[in-house]
Amino acid sequence: MNGTRLTVLQILPALESGGVERGVLEVTRALTAAGHRALVMSAGGRMVKDVEAAGGEHHAWPIGKKSLWTLRHIAPLRRFLAREQVDILHARSRMPAWVAWLAWRGMPPGRRPRFVTTAHGLYSVNRYSAVMMKGEAVIAVSETMRDYIAENYPWVPPERIHVIHRGVDATEFPHGFKPDALWESAVVTEYPGAAGKLRLLLPGRITRLKGHEDFIEIIRRLKKRGLPVHGLIVGGAALSKHKYLQKLRYRVRALDLEGDVSFTGQRQDMKNVMAWSQLVLSLSGQPESFGRTTLEALSLGVPTAGYDHGGVGEILSRIYPHGLLPRGDVDAATQRIESLLNDTPPVPAGEFFPLRDMLDKTLALYTRLACER
Numbered sequence: 001m002n003g004t005r006l007t008v009l010q011i012l013p014a015l016e017s018g019g020v021e022r023g024v025l026e027v028t029r030a031l032t033a034a035g036h037r038a039l040v041m042s043a044g045g046r047m048v049k050d051v052e053a054a055g056g057e058h059h060a061w062p063i064g065k066k067s068l069w070t071l072r073h074i075a076p077l078r079r080f081l082a083r084e085q086v087d088i089l090h091a092r093s094r095m096p097a098w099v100a101w102l103a104w105r106g107m108p109p110g111r112r113p114r115f116v117t118t119a120h121g122l123y124s125v126n127r128y129s130a131v132m133m134k135g136e137a138v139i140a141v142s143e144t145m146r147d148y149i150a151e152n153y154p155w156v157p158p159e160r161i162h163v164i165h166r167g168v169d170a171t172e173f174p175h176g177f178k179p180d181a182l183w184e185s186a187v188v189t190e191y192p193g194a195a196g197k198l199r200l201l202l203p204g205r206i207t208r209l210k211g212h213e214d215f216i217e218i219i220r221r222l223k224k225r226g227l228p229v230h231g232l233i234v235g236g237a238a239l240s241k242h243k244y245l246q247k248l249r250y251r252v253r254a255l256d257l258e259g260d261v262s263f264t265g266q267r268q269d270m271k272n273v274m275a276w277s278q279l280v281l282s283l284s285g286q287p288e289s290f291g292r293t294t295l296e297a298l299s300l301g302v303p304t305a306g307y308d309h310g311g312v313g314e315i316l317s318r319i320y321p322h323g324l325l326p327r328g329d330v331d332a333a334t335q336r337i338e339s340l341l342n343d344t345p346p347v348p349a350g351e352f353f354p355l356r357d358m359l360d361k362t363l364a365l366y367t368r369l370a371c372e373r
Contacts, residue, residue, distance in 0.1 A: 008088040009039040013064020016045035028056040030359040077103040090116040114369040142311040167355035173299035175349040179272035197230035201277040206237035211283025236266030282306030
């Protein structure tokens with residue numbers, strides 16, 4: 001360990017967008033604010049400038065591609081870790097974790113950094129995913145994630161698993177926030193069908209896992225029951241998902257819902273869109289490890305509902321149990337949503353999963369591991 005100043009390397013596929021990427025940026029800010037050296041290694045992306053503005057050092061390595069060719073970076077990474085005198089090597093995704101673990105394992109035990117992994121997702125259970133459990137410390141982002149590890153990877157000692165919930169900064173997502181009139185005027189011009197309606201928001205990238213088909217069906221049923229609703233589908237579609245996006249658009253046309261459902265694509269003003277909505281939904285067919293968007297909406301005081309499983313169910317049970325929906329039951333979910341729209345219990349104010357807690361616990365773990373060397 002280099003005195004009291006740590007050198008921490010976080011390693012991930014890219015820095016485009018998403019919860020993992022935001023977590024890397026948040027930890028980078030916390031490290032530099034505490035006087036530590038924050039290194040980030042990825043293939044790059046739009047968030048590199050944010051990492052560098054936070055005082056981090058970005059190293060552009062293409063280590064996220066799922067290919068045996070990516071393993072050529074093992075030896076160079078081993079040299080990099082020694083040259084930069086890295087104290088903590090923190091892997092946040094599976095392919096980079098394989099490169100990191102193989103490089104780390106090949107170093108002399110007394111000269112290598114401490115190896116940390118964060119299990120961000122409920123991955124398919126196989127040897128490829130098992131690398132995320134090989135950290136000397138394994139961070140689970142929720143109780144759901146801890147239980148998944150214990151059930152599927154019983155060889156991981158419980159004392160190596162550290163539950164550190166993801167967090168939200170209440171100053172960034174303040175309870176009761178409302179977008180200004182100028183923004184609202186512009187968005188109404190962009191989506192006139194949403195004006196004066198009960199706006200239901202489904203955030204998330206376009207993929208079959210996120211429940212878009214259930215969302216469209218719920219909008220259809222609510223409209224049939226006479227509720228003046230408008231659905232906002234907010235999220236981008238990768239090239240591989242364009243056919244699915246077209247299928248969703250066709251479904252909307254076939255149900256005569258073109259005036260009732262808007263596809264917005266990826267937006268950079270999600271806080272405003274959430275605060276403009278009457279209800280934010282999470283309808284993922286598979287459980288999520290945490291559910292950060294759900295927590296952000298609740299932090300803003302926006303009523304939120306989601307299928308009762310995974311991290312979303314964990315968050316709603318603690319903060320807003322009115323929003324728990326029977327998993328995969330569109331009929332029961334529609335009835336519950338209708339009830340919420342007709343009589344909406346307020347979302348309690350408070351910091352239930354503070355970002356500061358997540359950062360403090362993460363840095364404390366780094367420090368403890370480095371001191372044990």
